[in-house]
Amino acid sequence: MVQTSNKSKSSSKSKAFLGLGKPKSKSLKSGRPPLLSSSTSTTTTSHPSISSKHTRTLIRTHHVLQKRLAAARLTNDTSLINELDSQLSATGGLESYQLASTVGQSATRGGDSSRVLVHWLRSEIDARKTSTSSSSSTNTANAPVTPLRILEVGALSTTNALNIPDVTTVRRIDLRSSGPGIEEADFMAFAVPDDPNGKGIWQGRRGYDVLSLSLVLNYVPDACGRGAMLKRTTAFFSQSHPDVPATMDGSTQPMQLLPCLFLVLPAPTLHNSRYLTPEHLILIMDSLGYTHLHTKTTRKLHYSLWRYDLDKRANWLKSGGQIVFAKKEINPGGGRNNFCIILDEES
Structure with missing residues (x-):
């Protein structure tokens, strides 16, 4: 079932991402794909084998949609939030992501970190x-x-x-x-x-x-x-x-x-x-x-x-060492990604 959010829920999520209300710690659930169902997930042994190419594609798709969803929440774009939630659900939700990650990290794929x-x-x-x-x-x-x-x-x-x-x-x-x-x-x-x-x-x-x-x-x-x-x-x-x-x-x-x-x-x-x-x-x-x-x-x-x-x-x-690390370009160049870690006094 595709999960949707009403305006009040979307507003609350957006406030959490903007730091409004000053929650003690930000839940990770706000950034994860919607769940496929509320029941306990099936173990990976019951799923058919997934190719390496499909595994990589599924994981990459989740991460791209997740980044777009975070940006939509920052701007409180309710319609886009709902659309991206639907797309994430359509790909299988968190259960599919976990399955792909498990297969990708299996011993047969040499991925057990x-x-x-x-x-x-x-x-x-x-x-x-x-x-x-x-x-x-x-x-x-x-x-x-x-x-x-x-x-x-x-x-x-x-x-x-x-x-x-x-x-x-x-x-x-x-x-x-x-x-x-x-x-x-x-x-x-x-x-x-x-x-x-x-x-x-x-x-x-x-x-x-x-x-x-x-x-x-x-x-x-x-x-x-x-x-x-x-x-x-x-x-x-x-x-x-x-x-x-x-x-x-x-x-x-x-x-x-x-x-x-x-x-x-x-x-x-x-x-x-x-x-x-x-x-x-x-x-x-x-x-x-x-x-x-x-x-x-x-x-x-x-x-x-x-x-x-x-x-x-x-x-x-x-000793007065640096404790705040803002978003600052330190490795310029074309074709680079925007992955960043920010530390502030409230982190």
Whole structure:
């Protein structure tokens, strides 16, 4: 069924995008395609195979329509909003987008980005495996190192490389759950660990060691919303991270990684944008308290890993470091896209 919006609803949505009413955080739902139905989505295993070309076309179409919809909401063009909502529904809504994304990221297509994250976390993973194995073989009473607590935002599958027995424990969320094991939740409204009502507690603890935003930030339809999402990630980390145990051969400690953010974006958003470059992204992340650890760029994707340090953020503010990043052309040239991240004092 095609979803339509009356004038009052369109007006409310437009006010949210314009920042009127000053909501605490902007919901991601305003930027997502309309749902195909209200029922629980069918798992991807029941769908026929989709070609790579069709997958790319479907994802690209969703993103183009989504950008046009965001622009229409900014100008409160009700008729265009309804028309674009209809077009998004006609393409299959969020369920079709999720299916295309899942197929595109499947192991058979070589697209499971979590494998890159696991590779970068190898020292933490190996330390936990060694500790668990040592405790078992010596029958000591020493408790093994706590498994890595991972929050995967925009999760499409529960069977990716993040599942490592006794080493990781993964919490998965998305705006619409595509199957059991994925909570239906909006990250921008998701309870933070220090929620006074205790809603941010998960498995008896607060905070996460790793946050994964794989092809999520680019789905946020406006630049200010992307900045707000990046800033909000800093509220989800556990503040206590003891050093990784020494390796069995007594070698030096590996690089301190935790807590960290795994960020994956389409490569053109950083390498062919008028308003964003890898260097500019580092500056934005520095201002939030992040330190760049790793980067990998392929023809399609840009992967990066960032360690969060609350003290770095405090020192940045104390020293008067830049905290507002407006839309400014830094990479001029024809044929470039307009992808941008804006950080303001209200982000």
